[in-house]
Amino acid sequence: MQFDLVSPERELASMEAAAVQIPGADGDMTVMADHAPTITTLRPGLLRVEASGSTHEYVVTGGFAEINAQGVSVLAERAVARGDMTQDEMDAMCDEAQDVYNRAKQAAANEPGPVDDAVKLMADMVAVGSEIGLNTKQPSL
Numbered sequence: 001m002q003f004d005l006v007s008p009e010r011e012l013a014s015m016e017a018a019a020v021q022i023p024g025a026d027g028d029m030t031v032m033a034d035h036a037p038t039i040t041t042l043r044p045g046l047l048r049v050e051a052s053g054s055t056h057e058y059v060v061t062g063g064f065a066e067i068n069a070q071g072v073s074v075l076a077e078r079a080v081a082r083g084d085m086t087q088d089e090m091d092a093m094c095d096e097a098q099d100v101y102n103r104a105k106q107a108a109a110n111e112p113g114p115v116d117d118a119v120k121l122m123a124d125m126v127a128v129g130s131e132i133g134l135n136t137k138q139p140s141l
Contacts (some may be wrong), residue, residue: 001033002071003049005058007079012058013049021048021073022065023124031065031072038067044093044124046082046131047074057082059128061093082132090134097122 003017007057020031023045042063063076080089101118108114129136 001031001035001069003051003074004071005047005049005074005076005079007063007070007076012076012079012081013056015049015051015056017049017051017072019050020074021046022074023047024065025058028040031067034069035067035072037069038065040065040067040073042076044097044121044128045124046128047076047079059085059132060094061096061125085132085134087134090136092127094125094136097125 001017003013003015003020004011007011017031022029022031022040023043025041025043028045029040040059042065044061045059047058047060049058058076059080059082060074060076061078063074065072065074065078078093098117101115101122104114104118126136
């Protein structure tokens with residue numbers, strides 16, 4: 001099946017894939033050829049693509065994936081190939097998550113939903129850093 005990964009900055013990948021593991025907002029999912037049509041939002045996580053006998057990994061911070069029988073198109077808010085991920089890049093992503101939390105806490109002080117979503121975003125970023133072996137800034141709640 002065809003796999004495409006695009007971020008606002010550039011196209012990161014376009015290849016024939018056997019399977020794609022997506023960090024969906026409602027849980028991780030694996031997509032293979034002839035998958036039922038689906039659109040899902042992404043949470044921060046590691047997107048894995050099995051292609052030509054190897055695995056390609058990308059850190060994504062959000063966005064969505066459009067899935068159909070022919071393939072998967074991922075439009076990521078931010079995406080970096082795992083091999084290109086640096087501690088500085090991880091720090092920047094964690095800082096952005098902290099900023100989202102701070103804004104949500106101020107704007108929605110009496111509405112727990114947006115604040116809870118921001119806390120989950122921060123927790124997902126910490127989990128991604130741990131999974132790829134980078135240190136993450138401890139969130140300030």
